[in-house]
Amino acid sequence: MSDSSNKTIIATFETREAADLAVEHLVQHLGVERTDIFVRAAGRENSSGAGVSGGDAAAVNEDARDDARLGGEIEVSADVSADKTAALHRAFGDLGALRVTAK
Known part of the structure; x- marks a missing residue:
């Protein structure tokens, strides 16, 4: 990001599923290049989210997975041009x- x-x-999202959906929305609906989007645990510890969702959720007649951290x-x-920041804030x-910030 050399351009000021x-x-x-x-x-910040509670689940990995929500984060993945946000990434797809940014790419498919807002035209953000996938190479300009980054996903990581919000804290220092490795995590797949704060809540069970998606592949971790219980299936019919089964318990929820408990091996995900x-x-x-x-x-x-x-990373987007300044003119797209309002659209990203709204989309997120x-x-x-849970929270949206800019820097």
């Missing part, structure tokens, strides 16, 4: 982000 008119928008939230960040909010 670019911003990094950071959203649920130690914290998932962070999705995107609409997609259930």
